[in-house]
Amino acid sequence: MAAAALVALSGCTPSGGGNSSEFGFTPAKQVKDSPITVWVDASREPAIKAFEAKYPDIKLNVQTYDGNASGSNSFQTKISLFDQAGSGWPDVVFSTQNNDASWASKENNGVQAFAAPLNKGWFDKDFLDGFAPGALDPLTVNGTVYGLRNDLAQSVFWYNKALFDQFGYKIPTTWEEYEQLSDKLAAEHPGYILGSVGDAFVGMDVYYWGAQAPVFQVKGNTFNSDVSAKNSTKMTEMLDHMIANGTLTKDSVFSSDFVQKYKGKALGMPGPVWFTGALFQNPDSLNVPAGQIGAGTPLHWQGEKIGTGNVGGGTWFASSHTKNLKAVKTLMEFVTSSDDYQVKLAGGYPAYAAAAKKWIAKQATGGYFVGDFQNTVVQAAGQVWSGWGYPSFSAETGYSKVVLPAIAAGHTIKSVAPQWEQEMKNEAQVQGYTVSK
Known part of the structure; x- marks a missing residue:
């Protein structure tokens, strides 16, 4: 994001469901070097450690939770409480449930939707286009992308x-x-x-x-x-x-x-x-x-x-209430596309195409798997049945x-x-x- 854009945002204040900014939502007043709170499940902790090693100057408050596993609804329940209080929202959340975009993209009793639009000017089009075809479909509501897929789970x-x-x-x-x-x-x-x-x-x-x-x-x-x-x-x-x-x-x-x-x-x-x-x-x-x-x-x-x-794969959501848009964007791009995590450490097939290509090559040449592992997995990524739903x-x-x-x-x-x-x-x-x- 350009520095000028960040300066322009610094005077903005939150409002219930507005989208007056160039990013498709009304940002909170930006606070330089504000620490960002990140919710992850235990399996995503390596991603955060890799990020901290790469960006030691960005301050994180990391909180581990169940990742909304098995549809526990913990993510939505907690966010609803923060909506009622008008404060306390995390800046970035990882969820194992791709259907969370269906509720996280909506206002809650006049409070701006938790999930920030990502394709309305905040994230670069070239970056978003780097995801595998269809990977962001479960997170797209009426043409607006509200989250980034961590990995595909064919x-x-x-x-x-x-x-x-x-x-x-x-x-x-x-x-x-x-x-x-x-x-x-x-x-x-x-x-x-x-x-x-x-x-x-x-x-x-x-x-x-x-x-x-x-x-x-x-x-x-x-x-x-x-x-x-x-x-x-x-x-x-x-x-x-x-x-x-x-x-x-x-x-x-x-x-x-x-x-x-x-x-x-x-x-x-x-x-x-x-x-x-x-x-x-x-x-x-x-x-x-x-x-x-x-x-x-x-x-x-x-x-x-x-x-x-x-089968899951998981999603990263950015909060529309964050006071540090620059840090959130940096983290979101890193955990979804960086070789330091997605290729070297991730256990699943990355949703980001360039990382996926390197990940599958690493797996296929490592001597662990037998048979035509690489082609089978790559082909299966394009064979997910489209008849399933993503309700709230x-x-x-x-x-x-x-x-x-x-x-x-x-x-x-x-x-x-x-x-x-x-x-x-x-x-x-x-x-x-x-x-x-």
């Missing part, structure tokens, strides 16, 4: 080549082959698994989104969920079948039980690119040795075009409230599917959406 089929070779199995490419493999694995090698249903993000984003099931859709202000549609029913029946034969565990992939039970026993699993660092290369998780893990074609229904899910509530909350407890109690997903659908529709109505019958 799913692939992760496989352990050493185990596949040992068992003499063929790597599946379709959901049908995956289910057939589960019966073979259950009969011949009980105790080995092909995935987990113990997390809402896996159930919703990996399986139902990857199955192109219309259970979470938004068109305009209308929400639709149809758990009885063909692809929804097929996925429900497949999951129930694999839970019953023991090849899908009920344990969360982030639980200690998962690691204790299945370290060395995960034959394969569909999952996001960020499983690379979160599970496979993580010393505290599966910690699979180099030369065993590969990325296979995203699973899809036989005869249908590939349509993978987008998370896809994970209804699943967590209805489906996960049912699975844990030994019930089938099919038995609670109507209640699950109704829960999502209830959430939509509370948020002001028209619900499709």
Whole structure:
């Protein structure tokens, strides 16, 4: 940002929902060298440490929170309290929920929207154009960009080549082959698994989104969920079948039980690119040795075009209330595009195209992965199914409230599917959406 622009902003004061400035919002009065408050989850702390090393003169107040994980709504709840108080907002927030732009872009009782517009003059067009095609779509409301994607989270089929070779199995490419493999694995090698249903993000984003099931859709202000549609029913029946034969565990992939039970026993699993660092290369998780893990074609229904899910990835939001626009812009650009974080330290596929190219090359040439890892992951980035929605509530909350407890109690997903659908529709109505019958 030009120095002259910062000087011009210094006399501005906040107002409820105005957008009188050249940036599409009314900035607060700027305070030179004002410390900025940054909220991150534990996984993003390396990004902040890298930033502090690069920019030691920018003062940060770093606060760690749950990252709004599993649709906890902690981000929105906290911001609403600050809106009521008229002060206290953080300057930058990382959220695991890409749908947060739907509420963060709106006024709250006359208070200016928390998320600042980024493509109305504040951030350079050349920088914004550097994100992968479609990466900023979930954060774009009526043509205005309200956040920056941290990483893309396309799913692939992760496989352990050493185990596949040992068992003499063929790597599946379709959901049908995956289910057939589960019966073979259950009969011949009980105790080995092909995935987990113990997390809402896996159930919703990996399986139902990857199955192109219309259970979470938004068109305009209308929400639709149809758990009885063909692809929804097929996925429900497949999951129930694999839970019953023991090849899908009920344990969360982030639980200690998962690691204790299945370290060395995960034959394969569909999952996001960020499983690379979160599970496979993580010393505290599966910690699979180099030369065993590969990325296979995203699973899809036989005869249908590939349509993978987008499993989070996360978003950085800049506050419209910040008193240090220059520092916020510097941080936002660094954490999303800098090689110092996105290439050297990040565990997921960067949303920023130039960083992604370097990240994938580093992963592919590091000797850890087997097979055509690079091409598979890059292709999957462009195969995310566009039929999923981004309303002002998370896809994970209804699943967590209805489906996960049912699975844990030994019930089938099919038995609670109507209640699950109704829960999502209830959430939509509370948020002001028209619900499709």
